[in-house]
Amino acid sequence: MSIDPRHSAPPAQSPLRQTGALSLKDVRKHFDFKDRALTVLTGFNLDVRPGEFLSIVGPSGCGKSTLLRLISGLDDAYEGSITLDGTRVAGTSLERGLVFQDHRLFPWMTLEDNIGFALIRRDLSKVARNRLVRDHIALVGLDGFEKAYPHQLSGGMTQRAAIARALVNEPKVLLLDEPFGALDALTRVHMQTELQRIWMAQGSTMIMITHDVEEALYLGDRVAVMQAHPGRITHIVDVDLPHPRDRASPLLHRLKDDILAELTATQAGRGDSVVHLAHRRGDAAAG
Amino acid sequence: MKAHALYGAAGRLALGLIVPLALFALWDHQARNGGANAFAFVSAAQVGRALRELLHSGDLALAYGSSLKNAFGGLFWGSLAGLLTGAAMALVRPVDWALTPIYHSFRQVPLLGWLPLIGLWFGSGDLSKLIVIGLSAFYPAVLYTYEGLKGVEARMLEVGQLYRLTAWQTFWTIRWPSALPSIFTGLLQSLAFAWIATIGVELLFPSGFGLGTVMQHGQLQARLDIVVVCIVVVGLTGFLINLLVSRLSRHALRWRAVRS
Amino acid sequence: MSGGTPSAKTVVTMASPLCVLLLWHGLTAARVFPPEVLVSPQAVLAAFDSLIRTGELARHLGESLQRLLWGFGIGSGSGLLFGLAMALSVTFSRLFDPLFQALRQVPVLAFIPLLILVFGIDEVFKIVIIAKAAFFPTALSTLDGVRGVPKAWFEVARIYRTPLPALVWRVLIPATVPAVLSGVRLSLTRAWLVLVAAELIVADSGIGQMMEMGRQMFRLDVVMVGVIVAGVIGFALDRGFVLLQARMQRWRPPATGAAA
Numbered sequence: 001m002s003i004d005p006r007h008s009a010p011p012a013q014s015p016l017r018q019t020g021a022l023s024l025k026d027v028r029k030h031f032d033f034k035d036r037a038l039t040v041l042t043g044f045n046l047d048v049r050p051g052e053f054l055s056i057v058g059p060s061g062c063g064k065s066t067l068l069r070l071i072s073g074l075d076d077a078y079e080g081s082i083t084l085d086g087t088r089v090a091g092t093s094l095e096r097g098l099v100f101q102d103h104r105l106f107p108w109m110t111l112e113d114n115i116g117f118a119l120i121r122r123d124l125s126k127v128a129r130n131r132l133v134r135d136h137i138a139l140v141g142l143d144g145f146e147k148a149y150p151h152q153l154s155g156g157m158t159q160r161a162a163i164a165r166a167l168v169n170e171p172k173v174l175l176l177d178e179p180f181g182a183l184d185a186l187t188r189v190h191m192q193t194e195l196q197r198i199w200m201a202q203g204s205t206m207i208m209i210t211h212d213v214e215e216a217l218y219l220g221d222r223v224a225v226m227q228a229h230p231g232r233i234t235h236i237v238d239v240d241l242p243h244p245r246d247r248a249s250p251l252l253h254r255l256k257d258d259i260l261a262e263l264t265a266t267q268a269g270r271g272d273s274v275v276h277l278a279h280r281r282g283d284a285a286a287g
Numbered sequence: 288m289k290a291h292a293l294y295g296a297a298g299r300l301a302l303g304l305i306v307p308l309a310l311f312a313l314w315d316h317q318a319r320n321g322g323a324n325a326f327a328f329v330s331a332a333q334v335g336r337a338l339r340e341l342l343h344s345g346d347l348a349l350a351y352g353s354s355l356k357n358a359f360g361g362l363f364w365g366s367l368a369g370l371l372t373g374a375a376m377a378l379v380r381p382v383d384w385a386l387t388p389i390y391h392s393f394r395q396v397p398l399l400g401w402l403p404l405i406g407l408w409f410g411s412g413d414l415s416k417l418i419v420i421g422l423s424a425f426y427p428a429v430l431y432t433y434e435g436l437k438g439v440e441a442r443m444l445e446v447g448q449l450y451r452l453t454a455w456q457t458f459w460t461i462r463w464p465s466a467l468p469s470i471f472t473g474l475l476q477s478l479a480f481a482w483i484a485t486i487g488v489e490l491l492f493p494s495g496f497g498l499g500t501v502m503q504h505g506q507l508q509a510r511l512d513i514v515v516v517c518i519v520v521v522g523l524t525g526f527l528i529n530l531l532v533s534r535l536s537r538h539a540l541r542w543r544a545v546r547s
Numbered sequence: 548m549s550g551g552t553p554s555a556k557t558v559v560t561m562a563s564p565l566c567v568l569l570l571w572h573g574l575t576a577a578r579v580f581p582p583e584v585l586v587s588p589q590a591v592l593a594a595f596d597s598l599i600r601t602g603e604l605a606r607h608l609g610e611s612l613q614r615l616l617w618g619f620g621i622g623s624g625s626g627l628l629f630g631l632a633m634a635l636s637v638t639f640s641r642l643f644d645p646l647f648q649a650l651r652q653v654p655v656l657a658f659i660p661l662l663i664l665v666f667g668i669d670e671v672f673k674i675v676i677i678a679k680a681a682f683f684p685t686a687l688s689t690l691d692g693v694r695g696v697p698k699a700w701f702e703v704a705r706i707y708r709t710p711l712p713a714l715v716w717r718v719l720i721p722a723t724v725p726a727v728l729s730g731v732r733l734s735l736t737r738a739w740l741v742l743v744a745a746e747l748i749v750a751d752s753g754i755g756q757m758m759e760m761g762r763q764m765f766r767l768d769v770v771m772v773g774v775i776v777a778g779v780i781g782f783a784l785d786r787g788f789v790l791l792q793a794r795m796q797r798w799r800p801p802a803t804g805a806a807a
């Protein structure tokens with residue numbers, strides 16, 4: 001199993017869940033930037049099957065965050081169609097959760113209030129609400145920190161709290177935008193294991209953006225590789241390994257090398273990122 | 288280590304006392320031995336006597352109570368009105384457009400410059416005092432409420448959007464708490480300005496009976512001892528008020544990371 | 548989240564002061580209040596005109612501004628030196644800090660009776676009180692500004708072995724100037740406020756005296772001219788200073804902060 005140059009259709013497995021099927025058809029997105037249009041995404045097609053874990057990797061600035069903002073409904077100025085279980089996505093919804101790149105916990109709320117914040121629009125009894133909050137604090141392993149303010153938590157803990165806030169509504173789709181980007185390498189590895197456990201327990205569809213290919217492969221059923229200018233998916237890699245996974249698996253390592261080669265090749269091919277040091281030194285000496 | 292620190296603290300205290308004590312000695316010397324302006328100086332003993340006299344007659348307590356009443360009355364109405372105005376300006380754009388030019392042009396007039404006009408309109412009684420003190424508290428309250436509510440980060444509001452909060456819920460859970468630090472800063476300023484304005488108004492409108500009035504009478508009777516007692520009381524009060532508000536705001540904003 | 552067009556904003560912004568003027572005019576034209584309570588805008592204009600033609604306004608303003616210049620110059624100049632000395636010398640700071648902190652707590656206006664007793668009601672008194680008002684903000688901001696220069700920058704300078712003159716000129720001064728200037732700006736505002744207050748209390752000349760006389764003679768038109776002129780001068784002083792400030796620190800992003 002290797003990089004499949006054709007956009008592979010989602011493998012036909014028996015779906016664990018009936019809901020959470022996300023479909024993007026010919027999505028285009030541009031920003032009006034100083035009276036000229038900056039096209040960020042064009043002809044973007046993607047099908048995510050229910051209960052799947054999809055990782056997306058790509059160079060910085062290729063439109064990954066923009067994509068998640070479109071799916072979450074924070075930004076709904078786009079062309080094409082995004083549907084969840086057949087219904088067109090319009091505005092934000094509690095069915096679609098989002099974990100931001102920065103944790104975005106409110107500094108003035110305790111951990112439990114931050115997580116309860118996601119339930120404000122839910123018609124729940126106080127008891128049910130408290131139980132949901134407590135269960136999700138336990139799910140991410142933060143029991144005992146209910147009354148702590150965000151500044152009293154470590155980076156890994158705030159990120160877990162953010163995940164708990166996004167999960168507390170039991171969304172059909174959970175979107176994660178480089179959730180572990182700001183963590184140190186050890187905490188990252190730990191959080192990846194945790195996320196895998198949570199995903200297996202929860203079973204909702206998850207789409208995670210990351211710039212860490214290893215992370216993408218370790219967690220993803222499939223890994224979509226994006227390229228910039230304009231942002232699009234160039235390849236989708238199937239990772240045909242059961243969860244929970246072994247980091248040492250040779251297949252993961254081979255796939256990682258392939259994807260990295262792919263990403264760096266196109267980067268170099270663009271030319272502008274190649275710096276001729278020798279040349280510059282010569283210029284400096286001459287000048 | 289500990290003994291050294293203690294010694295350092297004691298030494299620092301001693302150093303800090305040199306200048307005030309020297310000034311005090313010079314002053315006392317002038318008062319007793321009579322210099323060029325001897326009439327203008329009073330000895331420490333005289334100030335002490337004045338303090339006892341004022342305490343005994345109950346004048347000081349009466350004046351102090353009346354000044355505090357003026358200050359807090361003005362502070363209450365001024366900052367309440369300021370809070371509402373600032374919030375209306377921050378939340379409703381046409382209100383912002385309409386009031387901003389008016390607010391800024393009124394603010395240019397030095398506060399006590401309003402006194403003659405307000406005196407003509409409302410007399411020189413308590414109402415005029417309340418208006419000027421209220422105005423002094425109003426300005427900072429408007430400014431800091433406005434900036435606090437306007438300065439809410441868009442990324443924080445997005446979280447509210449994500450969880451589909453109504454405008455009302457967004458206000459109470461996101462806008463208001465994130466504006467609170469700024470609003471407290473404004474309150475602190477309002478308080479300081481209200482206290483300053485109280486003294487100024489009482490000096491300029493000598494009706495009623497406040498600390499400023501007592502100082503004014505002291506000045507007219509050339510009783511420097513009384514004036515000095517009042518200055519000390521005014522200064523101490525300002526200090527205590529600041530302390531109180533900063534404690535209060537630290538408690539209300541305990542969610543903020545403590546900065547060293 | 549989309550608001551009105553910019554043109555709507557301009558219309559409202561322009562219309563609101565006009566509405567205030569129109570309301571004022573309407574109220575006086577309809578004689579809702581007797582003229583002793585609310586004079587018409589035209590009457591204020593006429594008073595303004597006659598004050599200019601008789602040269603009275605120019606005389607008052609000249610006196611006030613001259614006082615301001617002296618008091619502000621002396622006050623903020625000595626505040627600058629004092630703040631520098633406090634920041635650079637530990638001994639100096641230990642000697643003067645307690646006195647400085649204690650005096651800072653007392654509102655300037657509370658010193659008016661004391662200074663009148665000591666200096667009389669002549670020019671010296673007014674310049675001293677203005678200088679006192681201007682001293683503290685500048686001293687405080689200089690102290691904070693110099694102490695607040697990050698250690699990291701000195702380390703950068705050490706790595707590149709920057710000589711001392713260059714360190715002072717290229718790092719220390721640019722790093723402290725913004726803080727010092729914002730203190731000086733506050734000093735100027737305070738000085739103008741206290742000047743008007745002092746002239747109201749000891750009314751012998753100046754713009755404050757003009758207003759106080761107007762009040763005593765029930766000349767509402769003169770009082771209103773005084774209020775407006777005091778506001779315009781205060782505004783012009785502040786604006787002028789901000790322009791100067793902008794020229795002196797062009798490297799900074801434009802700030803929209805306002806002095807309280």
Ligand SMILES: Nc1ncnc2c1ncn2[C@@H]1O[C@H](COP(=O)(O)OP(=O)(O)O)[C@@H](O)[C@H]1O
Nearest residue numbers: 031033038040059060061062063064065066067
């Ligand atoms: N609000 C915006 N206005 C204009 N351009 C934007 C905006 N948001 C993102 N962009 C541009 O869109 C491109 C993709 O951004 P983003 O989705 O944040 O990239 P990334 O893949 O690193 O998450 C970038 O070139 C960025 O400059």
Ligand SMILES: [Mg+2]
Nearest residue numbers: 064065101177
């Ligand atoms: Mg991004």
